[in-house]
Amino acid sequence: MSPIMLVIIMTVAVALLFDVINGFHDAANSIATVVSTRVLSPRVAVWWAAFFNFVAMFIFAPSVADTISKIVKIDGHDTVYVYVVLAGLIGAIIWDLITWRMGLPTSSSHALIGGVAGAGLAYKGLDVIRWSSIWKTVKFIPSAPLIGLVFGFSMMLIVYWIFRRWRPHDVDRLFRKGQLLSAALYSLGHGGNDAQKTMGIIMALLVAGGIMKPDTKLSLAHLNTLWIILSCHLAMGLGTAFGGWRIVKTMGQKITKLKPVGGFCAESAGAATLFMATHMGIPVSTTHTITGAIIGVGATSRLSGIKWGVASRIVWVWIFTIPVTGFISAGFFYLIQFARTGF
Numbered sequence: 001m002s003p004i005m006l007v008i009i010m011t012v013a014v015a016l017l018f019d020v021i022n023g024f025h026d027a028a029n030s031i032a033t034v035v036s037t038r039v040l041s042p043r044v045a046v047w048w049a050a051f052f053n054f055v056a057m058f059i060f061a062p063s064v065a066d067t068i069s070k071i072v073k074i075d076g077h078d079t080v081y082v083y084v085v086l087a088g089l090i091g092a093i094i095w096d097l098i099t100w101r102m103g104l105p106t107s108s109s110h111a112l113i114g115g116v117a118g119a120g121l122a123y124k125g126l127d128v129i130r131w132s133s134i135w136k137t138v139k140f141i142p143s144a145p146l147i148g149l150v151f152g153f154s155m156m157l158i159v160y161w162i163f164r165r166w167r168p169h170d171v172d173r174l175f176r177k178g179q180l181l182s183a184a185l186y187s188l189g190h191g192g193n194d195a196q197k198t199m200g201i202i203m204a205l206l207v208a209g210g211i212m213k214p215d216t217k218l219s220l221a222h223l224n225t226l227w228i229i230l231s232c233h234l235a236m237g238l239g240t241a242f243g244g245w246r247i248v249k250t251m252g253q254k255i256t257k258l259k260p261v262g263g264f265c266a267e268s269a270g271a272a273t274l275f276m277a278t279h280m281g282i283p284v285s286t287t288h289t290i291t292g293a294i295i296g297v298g299a300t301s302r303l304s305g306i307k308w309g310v311a312s313r314i315v316w317v318w319i320f321t322i323p324v325t326g327f328i329s330a331g332f333f334y335l336i337q338f339a340r341t342g343f
Helices: 003-036 042-058 063-068 080-102 108-124 131-138 140-162 168-208 223-242 245-254 260-279 286-299 308-341
Strands: none
Touching: 003 042, 003 080, 003 108, 003 168, 003 223, 003 260, 042 168, 042 223, 063 131, 063 168, 063 260, 080 108, 080 168, 080 308, 108 131, 108 168, 108 308, 131 140, 140 260, 140 286, 168 223, 168 260, 168 286, 260 286
16 A cells, blocks of 8 residues: 555544544534523433434535535645645644633634645645635625524514413423424534535545546445545534533523523524525534524523623634634644655
């Protein structure tokens, strides 16, 4: 086996590890509200979310994967791009672990994009980046949470009006059951959007290594790409099953207090946003989306009920994710190149 093939196999393993960490890190997105409202126990909630993360592969076309695979212009005859992908993954994993340790929800998607772009810039400069793919993502950094906020706020008002004559106890009982559906829908959206990002990275890696042609399409019907789809969704599901309790606490309790009806509206609003973005092939942050939805729901009762200090810390992490992961990944690319060539 050639040295480059060993690196490709190792990088695929790192990509799947990133998917596990992504699921681990973003478990809070899928289950924070359903746990904080005590509809499900944490143990049951993570397996509920993990299952729907996995089955998302049967529902969504791999449009997001196509966008991610084209962040960097890859020359199939230049195997150095394999190291670009590897460095990008390492940078994204490090950032995910740092923010997980701090208990802050960040975007694994933007970490991955920033990492690969940073390593690509370190290799060949500005010309190697497909700026249309970057811009497609960057413009949704503010849009995704705002759309989630508007959907969450609007849905909460509609629910308030429809059930205005109901007794609070009856509303609570109804939406405890409803949250099982909304958590499932949100987990589908999370699996559909986030697992595809790693699928796109693996495709870029295999094209760089000359194993696949640049025009190869991901499909469940093709054996040469089936393993990519299956392994990425499985890794995402396993990561979600392990859970990330520090971030669950931040998302479910520190931003605003939620009742089952609020949890249902936040998850449903987040799911609607993710379904729309995935259909359009836009890699959005599931973290940004659900945070915006939770704030939108909380704002219907009183703005003072939202802990803006926690929310502002989250926003600062969002702002720094792409440049910081780009810097980290560029550094790792230089280290890899020095180890390979001594220059």
